[in-house]
Amino acid sequence: MWDYSEKVREHFFNPKNSGPLENANGVGDVGSIKCGDALRLMLQVNPETEIIEAAQFQTFGCGSAIASSSALTEIIKGKTLDEALKVSNQDIADYLDGLPPEKMHCSVMGREALQAAVANYRGEVWSDDHEEGDLVCKCFAIDAVMIEDTIRANGLKTREEVTNYTKAGGGCSACHEKIEDVLIAVNGRLYGSEPKPRKAPARLPNESPVKPKLTNYQRIRKIEDTLEAIRPMLQRDHGDVTLVEVDGKKIYVALSGACQGCSMEAATLGGIQQKLIEALGELVQVLPVAALAHT
Amino acid sequence: MKPIYMDNNATTACDPAVVEAMLPFFTEQFGNASSIHSFGAQVGKALKDARIKVQNLLGAAHDSEIVFTSCGTESDSTAILSALKAQPERRTLITTVVEHPAILALCDQLEKEGYVVHKLPVNKKGRVDLDEYKSLLSERVALVSVMWANNETGTLFPVEEMAEMAHEKGVMFHTDAVQAVGKVPIDLKTTKIDMLSLSGHKLHAPKGIGVLYVRRNTRFRPLLRGGHQERGRRAGTENSASIVGLGVASELALQHMETENTTVKRLRDRLERGILARVNNAFVNGDTLYRLPNTASIAFEYVEGEGILLLLNKMGIAASSGSACTSGSLEPSHVMRAMGIPYTAAHGTIRFSLSRYNTEEEVDRVIAAVPSIIAQLRKLSPYWSGDGPVTNPEQAFQPEYA
Ligand SMILES: Cc1ncc(COP(=O)(O)O)c(C=O)c1O
Numbered sequence: 001m002w003d004y005s006e007k008v009r010e011h012f013f014n015p016k017n018s019g020p021l022e023n024a025n026g027v028g029d030v031g032s033i034k035c036g037d038a039l040r041l042m043l044q045v046n047p048e049t050e051i052i053e054a055a056q057f058q059t060f061g062c063g064s065a066i067a068s069s070s071a072l073t074e075i076i077k078g079k080t081l082d083e084a085l086k087v088s089n090q091d092i093a094d095y096l097d098g099l100p101p102e103k104m105h106c107s108v109m110g111r112e113a114l115q116a117a118v119a120n121y122r123g124e125v126w127s128d129d130h131e132e133g134d135l136v137c138k139c140f141a142i143d144a145v146m147i148e149d150t151i152r153a154n155g156l157k158t159r160e161e162v163t164n165y166t167k168a169g170g171g172c173s174a175c176h177e178k179i180e181d182v183l184i185a186v187n188g189r190l191y192g193s194e195p196k197p198r199k200a201p202a203r204l205p206n207e208s209p210v211k212p213k214l215t216n217y218q219r220i221r222k223i224e225d226t227l228e229a230i231r232p233m234l235q236r237d238h239g240d241v242t243l244v245e246v247d248g249k250k251i252y253v254a255l256s257g258a259c260q261g262c263s264m265e266a267a268t269l270g271g272i273q274q275k276l277i278e279a280l281g282e283l284v285q286v287l288p289v290a291a292l293a294h295t
Numbered sequence: 296m297k298p299i300y301m302d303n304n305a306t307t308a309c310d311p312a313v314v315e316a317m318l319p320f321f322t323e324q325f326g327n328a329s330s331i332h333s334f335g336a337q338v339g340k341a342l343k344d345a346r347i348k349v350q351n352l353l354g355a356a357h358d359s360e361i362v363f364t365s366c367g368t369e370s371d372s373t374a375i376l377s378a379l380k381a382q383p384e385r386r387t388l389i390t391t392v393v394e395h396p397a398i399l400a401l402c403d404q405l406e407k408e409g410y411v412v413h414k415l416p417v418n419k420k421g422r423v424d425l426d427e428y429k430s431l432l433s434e435r436v437a438l439v440s441v442m443w444a445n446n447e448t449g450t451l452f453p454v455e456e457m458a459e460m461a462h463e464k465g466v467m468f469h470t471d472a473v474q475a476v477g478k479v480p481i482d483l484k485t486t487k488i489d490m491l492s493l494s495g496h497k498l499h500a501p502k503g504i505g506v507l508y509v510r511r512n513t514r515f516r517p518l519l520r521g522g523h524q525e526r527g528r529r530a531g532t533e534n535s536a537s538i539v540g541l542g543v544a545s546e547l548a549l550q551h552m553e554t555e556n557t558t559v560k561r562l563r564d565r566l567e568r569g570i571l572a573r574v575n576n577a578f579v580n581g582d583t584l585y586r587l588p589n590t591a592s593i594a595f596e597y598v599e600g601e602g603i604l605l606l607l608n609k610m611g612i613a614a615s616s617g618s619a620c621t622s623g624s625l626e627p628s629h630v631m632r633a634m635g636i637p638y639t640a641a642h643g644t645i646r647f648s649l650s651r652y653n654t655e656e657e658v659d660r661v662i663a664a665v666p667s668i669i670a671q672l673r674k675l676s677p678y679w680s681g682d683g684p685v686t687n688p689e690q691a692f693q694p695e696y697a
């Protein structure tokens with residue numbers, strides 16, 4: 001549950017000036033049922049003095065929306081219209097000893113209802129110039145629209161820049177992903193996350209060109225084919241080789257016959273390794289099957 | 296007056312027997328179940344017993360199918376990510392629009408990473424269309440994840456049938472049964488469900504303990520790698536006290552299954568009827584014929600949920616709101632929106648979720664309290680006048696920036 005101040009509770013449980021106002025000569029309706037917050041502010045203005053003699057509200061909304069409406073009517077009663085228009089949403093929040101950041105929009109709605117009601121009294125059309133987005137950064141109460149506008153106005157590209165310009169993201173870091181989403185929405189992509197283009201390594205003149213990457217299947221076929229080509233040579237010495245396992249860069253083979261345990265075993269493996277490196281175009285290590293048991 | 300707790304879908308009180316069984320595992324039974332010495336061995340035995348008790352509650356064929364995790368959310372994440380990792384050639388998921396965020400937020404992230412996610416829509420009662428579901432099943436689907444019961448409305452999903460359908464197409468099936476376990480009978484060995492998530496704190500065990508059921512022979516990849524705990528399927532030293540607690544809670548849940556579906560259900564029905572008889576422009580959300588026995592989701596039109604909750608709280612009654620307002624989002628809950636509940640009602644939805652600890656006297660106190668709370672808030676509402684909504688409420692009040 002929200003951590004509401006005593007003042008908010010007081011104005012929620014016992015709202016002042018609620019209900020319809022007969023003879024209202026200035027009415028402002030703001031909010032949206034979709035967002036779950038809607039407010040009708042009704043004023044009775046003395047035409048001679050422009051003093052607000054009575055103010056009543058009706059609110060569909062959460063606890064702080066009701067409390068903000070109640071606070072607003074208390075603040076503006078007895079003020080002239082011009083004085084009342086100077087009331088900011090921060091004044092409403094201060095009057096209530098503060099609102100949780102997620103609920104600041106309730107005080108904004110109060111101020112807008114006031115502007116709408118005054119416009120209505122004066123026979124003007126009030127239009128909402130305020131757009132509100134989902135709260136992105138709770139640490140600094142900054143919403144998506146504000147971040148978007150700042151990104152556009154300043155051509156921001158990274159989360160760090162957004163934090164420098166708006167403070168959003170400079171606290172607990174919880175909102176970094178959301179800020180990046182806004183960056184992607186505005187810029188079409190996220191800068192700074194792509195791998196840095198690496199310079200192609202200079203190639204020695206007699207080095208073979210980089211072989212195209214083989215699929216796993218192609219790679220194993222290649223290993224088998226290479227071993228197959230070596231076998232007749234070993235068989236002449238009454239030995240043999242078979243493929244046992246391929247684990248990434250490690251290729252395990254079983255040597256049999258005269259090769260097994262002979263003093264030349266290491267040299268034989270080395271020879272096979274050299275052939276495989278050439279055939280695959282990558283560095284691999286050829287190991288006797290006994291090494292597999294130790295992993 | 297003693298406060299009344301009717302928010303058991305959010306979390307439940309630990310049963311005193313659960314707490315009692317847990318206490319020794321903070322003191323003399325502190326050993327690590329993996330140790331060879333006697334300190335460890337006794338704990339190991341206790342974990343084994345607990346595993347069997349959970350197995351019994353779920354009707355699982357083998358106790359080795361029970362994997363202890365840290366919460367329902369971890370179980371959900373493990374299930375989905377495991378299915379994707381174990382079948383890299385399958386890059387599609389099927390779920391519903393009314394899942395818990397533990398599923399939906401992960402699916403949204405996976406979508407960003409290039410996976411395809413089909414979210415089945417629901418009708419006014421919160422039901423999915425099985426023909427539509429069937430048409431989505433293919434060899435491209437890595438996993439279907441559908442909740443057994445919805446946390447906001449209590450609506451039950453035909454997961455057993457849906458699992459059969461998935462099975463016929465060779466598709467793996469997971470269910471988030473966090474709200475269903477302990478409230479409706481479950482017998483997994485007679486189903487085709489491959490994985491199931493549960494969370495201890497919804498059935499009178501402590502918070503921070505969960506289970507992922509993984510049917511024998513299901514392809515699996517762990518989320519946490521490390522030690523060999525849980526047969527390598529979930530590394531990390533076991534939360535032995537909580538596992539023991541969950542074991543006791545599972546045993547109790549099985550014993551009280553009947554109570555849940557008779558006594559608790561009767562109390563819930565009494566609450567609903569009592570409130571609806573006294574408050575006009577109010578209705579029950581969800582599938583009233585096919586839902587959890589403990590949940591009542593009631594929409595009060597033209598008022599906003601948070602106000603109702605604050606006033607209920609003042610009278611010592613704890614419930615929760617169907618509106619997500621309390622979570623800082625301005626939109627009503629995704630579940631209400633998915634069911635097409637009008638905004639004027641979705642924002643004023645209150646969920647009362649009961650447990651075997653609630654009494655008839657408590658229910659009657661809530662019935663007595665609600666009408667004046669709603670009346671008080673409606674008096675403030677620009678959509679309300681006298682005893683009913685203003686004529687044509689949507690037209691009578693048309694605020695700027697709608
Ligand atoms: C349907 C559902 N799934 C998952 C969860 C999350 O469980 P936990 O809080 O144990 O992570 C909840 C609890 O709110 C739930 O209701």
Ligand code: FES
Nearest residue numbers: 137138139171172
């Ligand atoms: S929410 Fe933005 S830094 Fe904490």
